[in-house]
Amino acid sequence: MKKQVPKLWVVILAAFVFCLFVLFQINKIDLIETNLKIITHQVNNFFISIAASHNQTLTRTINADERDGIRAKQPKEEEETDTCAGRYIYMHNLPSKFNDDIIKDCRPLIKWFDMCPFMVNSGLGPQVSESDNTTAKVLTVKTGSWYSTNQFLLAVIFRERMKHYECLTNDSSLASAVYVPFYAGFDVSRHLWGYNITVRDELGIKLAQWLREKPEWGNMHGRDHFFVTGRIAWDFRRGRDEDSDWGSNLMLLPEFANMTMLGIETTAWANEFAIPYPTYFHPKSFTQIWRWQRNVKRVKRKYLFSFVGGPRPNLGGSIRGKIIEQCLASHGKCNFLNCNVNDCDNPVKIMEVFENSVFCLQPSGDSYTRRSIFDSILAGCIPVFFTPGSGYNQYIWYFPKDYTKYSVYIPEKEMKNGTVSLKNVLGMIDKERITRMRNEVVKIIPKIIYTKPGLVGPEKIKDAFDIAVDKILDRVAMVKMMMEEGKDLQSEYSQVKDLNRLEVV
Numbered sequence: 001m002k003k004q005v006p007k008l009w010v011v012i013l014a015a016f017v018f019c020l021f022v023l024f025q026i027n028k029i030d031l032i033e034t035n036l037k038i039i040t041h042q043v044n045n046f047f048i049s050i051a052a053s054h055n056q057t058l059t060r061t062i063n064a065d066e067r068d069g070i071r072a073k074q075p076k077e078e079e080e081t082d083t084c085a086g087r088y089i090y091m092h093n094l095p096s097k098f099n100d101d102i103i104k105d106c107r108p109l110i111k112w113f114d115m116c117p118f119m120v121n122s123g124l125g126p127q128v129s130e131s132d133n134t135t136a137k138v139l140t141v142k143t144g145s146w147y148s149t150n151q152f153l154l155a156v157i158f159r160e161r162m163k164h165y166e167c168l169t170n171d172s173s174l175a176s177a178v179y180v181p182f183y184a185g186f187d188v189s190r191h192l193w194g195y196n197i198t199v200r201d202e203l204g205i206k207l208a209q210w211l212r213e214k215p216e217w218g219n220m221h222g223r224d225h226f227f228v229t230g231r232i233a234w235d236f237r238r239g240r241d242e243d244s245d246w247g248s249n250l251m252l253l254p255e256f257a258n259m260t261m262l263g264i265e266t267t268a269w270a271n272e273f274a275i276p277y278p279t280y281f282h283p284k285s286f287t288q289i290w291r292w293q294r295n296v297k298r299v300k301r302k303y304l305f306s307f308v309g310g311p312r313p314n315l316g317g318s319i320r321g322k323i324i325e326q327c328l329a330s331h332g333k334c335n336f337l338n339c340n341v342n343d344c345d346n347p348v349k350i351m352e353v354f355e356n357s358v359f360c361l362q363p364s365g366d367s368y369t370r371r372s373i374f375d376s377i378l379a380g381c382i383p384v385f386f387t388p389g390s391g392y393n394q395y396i397w398y399f400p401k402d403y404t405k406y407s408v409y410i411p412e413k414e415m416k417n418g419t420v421s422l423k424n425v426l427g428m429i430d431k432e433r434i435t436r437m438r439n440e441v442v443k444i445i446p447k448i449i450y451t452k453p454g455l456v457g458p459e460k461i462k463d464a465f466d467i468a469v470d471k472i473l474d475r476v477a478m479v480k481m482m483m484e485e486g487k488d489l490q491s492e493y494s495q496v497k498d499l500n501r502l503e504v505v
Helices: 008-024 029-080 100-104 133-138 151-163 184-189 197-212 286-298 319-328 347-355 372-378 412-416 422-427 431-448 464-484
Strands: 089-091 177-179 225-232 260-265 272-274 303-309 334-338 357-362 382-385
Touching: 089 151, 100 184, 133 347, 151 184, 151 225, 151 260, 151 464, 177 464, 184 197, 184 225, 260 464, 286 431, 303 319, 303 347, 303 422, 319 334, 319 412, 319 422, 334 347, 347 357, 347 372, 357 372, 357 422, 372 382, 372 431, 382 431, 431 464
Parallel strands: 089 177, 177 225, 225 260, 260 272, 303 334, 303 357, 357 382
Antiparallel strands: none
């Protein structure tokens, strides 16, 4: 509705009242004549301002109508602005033998370990309930965001998140990258023991042929394709064609050598990138993450350092053996959770140890990395690394470049030869530095978790999935530019092992 213009008699009355007010402010008669000019000027200005107000009112009315017209067009303009330009991903609809059929028969996926209980909730595993006071104290279970998540289910979790990716497209011509939802990790793990290399390599060879025959392959010959696995990269780079050798030859196939692999641990090849192991925490809002960060900042920590793992026969000379020896001899400074006698798949037990510790020791496990790196960071515990290949040179998309800000580095050889005391080295770090380091660790938490699918708006955060997708898109764009400029791609797809990528700080 348009605003009405004031009537003339209202204007005159207002002017008269204004003049009386000015006159009553004149205290001396001999100043009247002088002030009459001022009064006249003020009255004139008043009328001018009324006229101007009248014009402005009309102008504002017209402009308001025009702006409403503009606003009505804005949604259309916004719809025409493609916010997903350069971010579209096409997900191949693979035959089920390459994914769903593999995990249907979940019992033999990993020998000596039943994966079936962990397959529920789209790979997140069974939800942790508030069964006792300890659980309630250690985890914020009322949020419904804690699960018994198995580390090997990363590919299943990632695929579910991709189904909800805001820029997923069915039109491959729009896509900047192509996602291949192949469960390579479970395919190789079910065939690691008691199978020959023909069986281990069979499905990968079939998928390579299937991809090669698709029109999407011709765009960049697979260099815009990527897949995700919940196993370490070494499992896909068998050195020889001997049945006694470990793993498959997947990454040695020409097609997969052109693709990018995301896994829980990279090796020394250029087309592999490490992304975080899944943790037990899968929040459904930014608020839940913020509250958890606040909790771990405030918690009082009983132990100076801790270690979660299990001693093995003839372990005395190894890094783990030395750590366990020093932990047991620390006079209560260290908390050792022995996985040989404790259930180290229990989220409450694991998180309780880390939440009660200032520093968490992260030596190499069966390979360079350990899932507990991410569980400890989630608990606000400062990680202690003994080789760059365990963290710094692995998770380059996720950890700060300056490792001294959030972690402690103790060279592995110094532990093995007994020249360093963990209790002394860690005990000499002052409280102010510990506080700064813990604050940096807490900042990392959102980056290394996988949130529940479907978060949008202000509650959405950039988690491990989002970072991985952004980095893949950046990589594909860079490689595409290199191809257009005729540059050598060896630096991005070299099949020559470069251990410096892992072992140099």
